[in-house]
Amino acid sequence: MSKDGSTSFLTTRLEDFISWGRKNALWPLPFGTSCCGIEMMATLCSDYDMARFGAEAIRFSPRQADLLIVAGIVNAKMAPVLKNIYDQMADPKWVMSFGACASSGGIFNVYSVTQGIDTIIPVDIYVPGCPPAPEGVIHALMRLQERIAAGDTHSQRREAAQKRGATQKGARV
Amino acid sequence: MDIRTAVPTIYGDEWTRFGETWKSQVQQLRERFHGQIEDVRMPQEQPTDVPIVYVKKSAVIEVLGYLKAEPGFDYDFLADITATDEEVDPRFEVVYNLYSTVKKCRIRIKVRVAENEDVPTAVGVWAGANWAEREVYDMFGVKFAGHPDLRRILMDYRWVGHPLRKDYPLRGYQIFPTTAPIDTDLLK
Numbered sequence: 627m628s629k630d631g632s633t634s635f636l637t638t639r640l641e642d643f644i645s646w647g648r649k650n651a652l653w654p655l656p657f658g659t660s661c662c663g664i665e666m667m668a669t670l671c672s673d674y675d676m677a678r679f680g681a682e683a684i685r686f687s688p689r690q691a692d693l694l695i696v697a698g699i700v701n702a703k704m705a706p707v708l709k710n711i712y713d714q715m716a717d718p719k720w721v722m723s724f725g726a727c728a729s730s731g732g733i734f735n736v737y738s739v740t741q742g743i744d745t746i747i748p749v750d751i752y753v754p755g756c757p758p759a760p761e762g763v764i765h766a767l768m769r770l771q772e773r774i775a776a777g778d779t780h781s782q783r784r785e786a787a788q789k790r791g792a793t794q795k796g797a798r799v
Numbered sequence: 800m801d802i803r804t805a806v807p808t809i810y811g812d813e814w815t816r817f818g819e820t821w822k823s824q825v826q827q828l829r830e831r832f833h834g835q836i837e838d839v840r841m842p843q844e845q846p847t848d849v850p851i852v853y854v855k856k857s858a859v860i861e862v863l864g865y866l867k868a869e870p871g872f873d874y875d876f877l878a879d880i881t882a883t884d885e886e887v888d889p890r891f892e893v894v895y896n897l898y899s900t901v902k903k904c905r906i907r908i909k910v911r912v913a914e915n916e917d918v919p920t921a922v923g924v925w926a927g928a929n930w931a932e933r934e935v936y937d938m939f940g941v942k943f944a945g946h947p948d949l950r951r952i953l954m955d956y957r958w959v960g961h962p963l964r965k966d967y968p969l970r971g972y973q974i975f976p977t978t979a980p981i982d983t984d985l986l987k
């Protein structure tokens with residue numbers, strides 16, 4: 627690439643270019659069910675400013691979001707609702723399990739609480755803490771971006787497997 | 800420290816403010832519902848913060864209506880209905896917590912009820928008893944005879960068992976893969 631921009635082009639693989647676009651435009655759906663939701667708001671606000679990572683466009687419709695942030699406790703009664711929301715999101719989609727309750731049920735090891743959302747939906751990244759500090763959330767987001775770039779997420783692996791299956795059958799991808 | 804002496808300090812000066820009121824009220828109840836009052840537990844004598852009046856099941860609605868309307872009682876606010884699983888016979892105690900917005904004091908009515916035994920509903924006395932009784936039914940399986948809409952209120956309607964019973968396993972998870980279908984009867 628020249629300095630004056632006259633011959634500006636660079637070469638890359640199409641998949642890498644798409645992943646680069648995806649990882650820098652994560653639109654989160656906040657599934658904030660309890661106190662972790664407050665820390666999520668703090669992460670989005672100006673002090674920590676998740677907009678720096680392209681993840682400031684909060685969407686409250688699963689159709690328009692690609693990162694599901696489950697921030698807080700998921701009750702047994704809430705579990706099918708979460709599953710529904712995940713199913714409604716368009717591929718490729720990613721899930722962040724935010725805090726101890728979403729990751730493992732936290733301190734609530736009782737009849738009414740799901741013991742981790744990974745019993746219901748596939749999770750790409752876990753954030754420890756009760757609740758996690760905003761720095762932890764940003765760290766998780768950056769790790770997720772690395773994984774998206776590497777194609778190492780549930781959604782991308784699923785997509786790749788589908789493509790492989792289609793190619794093996796001789797269908798056009 | 801003995802719990803009986805500790806109770807008044809835990810619960811502030813309730814006894815000095817309402818002790819005489821409670822004594823006369825309980826006395827009046829005993830006279831009015833002679834033989835229907837099984838037991839009375841008073842603060843300072845027993846480890847409790849407010850008087851607990853054990854009433855026979857057959858008289859409970861009458862007693863609740865009396866406490867609500869009778870001048871000198873004026874327990875016009877039903878704070879909550881709950882229950883306890885005592886694991887003895889009779890198994891459950893249904894608890895009515897009442898508050899008087901006139902006198903600013905509280906009283907507790909309890910009914911002992913065996914398993915698979917109905918309690919008469921208090922919806923006729925307090926309309927707000929509707930949801931409270933549904934919760935007791937959901938959590939303990941105590942049924943209320945004459946209740947207009949006795950369905951589960953908190954747990955999924957596909958749930959098996961009643962989770963606050965002492966014999967329900969602490970980790971008796973029941974996770975359903977799909978949301979409950981909408982009850983179309985409610986849309987009518």
